Amino acid sequence: MEKRVVFRNPVLPYLLLAPQLIVTLVFFIWPAFQALKQSVLLEDPFGLRSRFVWLENFEYLFANAQYLDSLSITAVFSVSVAALALSVALYLAVQADRVVKAAAVYKTLLIWPYAVAPAVAGILWLLMFNPTLGILAYALRSLGYDWNHQVNGDQAMVLVVVAAAWKQISYNFLFFLAGMQAIPRSLIEAAAIDGAGPARRFWTIVFPLLTPTTFFLLVINIVYAFFDTFGIIHAVTQGGPAGATNILVYKVFNDGFIGLDLGGSAAQSVILMAIVIGLTVIQFRFIERKVHY
Amino acid sequence: MAGINLRGVVKAYGKTQVIHGVDCTIADGEFLVIVGPSGCGKSTLLRMIAGLEIITDGEISIGDRVVNDLEPAERDIAMVFQNYALYPHMTVYNNMAYGLKIRGLAKADIDTRVRKAAEILALDDDLLRRTPRQLSGGQRQRVAMGRAIVRQPSAFLFDEPLSNLDAKLRVQMRLEIKKLQQNLGITSVYVTHDQVEAMTLGHRLMVLNGGVVEQIGAPIELYEHPATLFVAGFIGSPAMNLLPARIGDGGDRVELSGGDSLALPPGRFAAHAGQTVTAGLRPEHFEIVTDDQSVARLAVDVVEQLGADTLVHGHFGNDRGSLTVRLNGTQNLQARQVLPMSVRPELIHLFDADSGRRLES
Known part of the structure; x- marks a missing residue:
């Protein structure tokens, strides 16, 4: 049965919607239009004059090797972050689901990282992996592995992926745990009686029933890796060394606010928007079909 | 298997x-x-x-x-x-x-x-x-x-x-x-x-x-x-009536708390004469009798006609504890009527009032 609220006053529903609409307009729609507008303009660094240049900003970007690099770096980065954050969270949730004693303590501790600001999380990992001071860098070196993310691009990438994933694990963990606890115990018991061992039960019963959760988290994690990891990159590597961790969202900031190329930066934002919209559509269109709701 | x-x-x-x-x-x-x-x-x-x-x-x-x-x-x-x-x-x-x-x-x-x-x-x-x-x-x-x-x-x-x-x-x-x-x-x-x-x-x-x-x-x-x-x-529906009672001094009658008493199989409970018990009487074992040797007078409170049976809810004498009686077919009964009821001696169940265990001979 559908529930409908009938408003006698024709203005009231719009008034109730207004705060949400205003926030969306001011902070999302308006900046998006500004970016669209800016992306076809060429502006001098002092903001005194601007010139309409058609799609020159975009043409420049796609001919630019650095930008194309940044695209593939972002792909590697976001896929790694999502994969790492999802798999570790799922593993932890499976373990937490089994804990009987002090389960609340365990869960609370696992949720804490989410409360840490991205920049702080970045600094934390930076300190631990600092080539000269870091305890983990020291441990690695004593194992015979030379860690220096300040010169080694791959190591820098690993570091930002780990830091970014670490922050997202808590969030994923919460959803996985809730999803798992929503699966009736009797299903697992029935599978046990049917002869399935713990691993088999997980992959044939629990995991398929978690697909809606996993799907939702995949979208959230990709978007997170695309946008919300700015703070971590900024604190840990500033996109370096030699652009090895220069993901799109960081490059937007770097080119626009450091390089003062406002038009180019806006063009990048527009492309970034298009990518995320595209990814989300693809995810909903194609992956959702394989999901059991 | x-x-x-x-x-x-x-x-x-x-x-x-x-x-x-x-x-x-x-x-x-x-x-x-x-x-x-x-x-x-x-x-x-x-x-x-x-x-x-x-x-x-x-x-x-x-x-x-x-x-x-x-x-x-x-x-x-x-x-x-x-x-x-x-x-x-x-x-x-x-x-x-x-x-x-x-x-x-x-x-x-x-x-x-x-x-x-x-x-x-x-x-x-x-x-x-x-x-x-x-x-x-x-x-x-x-x-x-x-x-x-x-x-x-x-x-x-x-x-x-x-x-x-x-x-x-x-x-x-x-x-x-x-x-x-x-x-x-x-x-x-x-x-x-x-x-x-x-x-x-x-x-x-x-x-x-x-x-x-x-x-x-x-x-x-x-x-x-x-x-x-x-x-x-637990077994039986409607449930068995369980009434506080006492086995008569001769051991051949069970005295219900309402003042009436029913006959027991002769000699079977002689050893328990005078004992306080719980009497179990199944609703379907009651019958309306004319005999005044083994009779309990049921004051009718409510009558439920189910077609195949009639359920009578009532109480014995001055005892306020309610009990249920199931009579076959449709019965023309009214509330506040008093019915002379009995249960055949061998169908009366007796339980020890303290342990709750069945009394056997």
Whole structure:
């Protein structure tokens, strides 16, 4: 049965919607239009004059090797972050689901990282992996592995992926745990009686029933890796060394606010928007079909 | 196929003991129903047989194997759950085939078994392709049974399988389960809180109360010779009237608290003369009499006409305790009428007022 609220006053529903609409307009729609507008303009660094240049900003970007690099770096980065954050969270949730004693303590501790600001999380990992001071860098070196993310691009990438994933694990963990606890115990018991061992039960019963959760988290994690990891990159590597961790969202900031190329930066934002919209559509269109709701 | 043997089975959660030493031998092919009020430990006992709960003490064996330390999968049992526990992401066919696939049966074998079970349970091809959420309650119940049947286990365990169905379907499925068990001849243990289900299904009943076995026996045996007050009150519908009473000094009459008294079989309770007891009188054993030797006068409070029977609610004399009487057919009775009632001496049950145990001669 559908529930409908009938408003006698024709203005009231719009008034109730207004705060949400205003926030969306001011902070999302308006900046998006500004970016669209800016992306076809060429502006001098002092903001005194601007010139309409058609799609020159975009043409420049796609001919630019650095930008194309940044695209593939972002792909590697976001896929790694999502994969790492999802798999570790799922593993932890499976373990937490089994804990009987002090389960609340365990869960609370696992949720804490989410409360840490991205920049702080970045600094934390930076300190631990600092080539000269870091305890983990020291441990690695004593194992015979030379860690220096300040010169080694791959190591820098690993570091930002780990830091970014670490922050997202808590969030994923919460959803996985809730999803798992929503699966009736009797299903697992029935599978046990049917002869399935713990691993088999997980992959044939629990995991398929978690697909809606996993799907939702995949979208959230990709978007997170695309946008919300700015703070971590900024604190840990500033996109370096030699652009090895220069993901799109960081490059937007770097080119626009450091390089003062406002038009180019806006063009990048527009492309970034298009990518995320595209990814989300693809995810909903194609992956959702394989999901059991 | 195999019998099931419980010896001194105890379950405790920490210091709280919930099952206090259950002994029972279930013969091969027998249908045992465990019945009791909610929280009596009946489901726990079943889950211990299934291997879903750890056995704190005692021993459970299925066939000639002690299964205490075996995984559920190794016990060769199948279980039907109260909520059916069908895998929601699999088709009906795959639900039934799941256990067989895990056992590594050949595809052709699996197919034969599933088709055969589907035929027994009247599940057609169209249904086999659906997922559980597209099925009605009764169909889900059938699929759950199908999943148990295809495995060809040595025992079936049922955990209140009918309690989620509406009344009409429940009666129908009850009959189907009984037929199925008769045809397959597989040892079954069935848990329910519904005494009608228990009476109609089981070869034998185990009445469980607070983790203690009150009585084990054939349904009629429990009805005719309840061993304890609890069984007396639990088995039969409407429930047996349990009235405070005293055995007369001669031992040949039972004096009800209302002032009237009924005759007892001569000499049988002579040893208990003068003892305070609880008298158990089944509603359906009352008859209207003219005889003034063994009569209790029932003051009628409410009359319920059910067509086939008439239920009379009333009380004896100045005793305010209410009791129910079931008379055959339609009776022309009014409230505030006083009826001369009696129960044949051999149908009167007497229980020790303190221990609640049945008094035998």
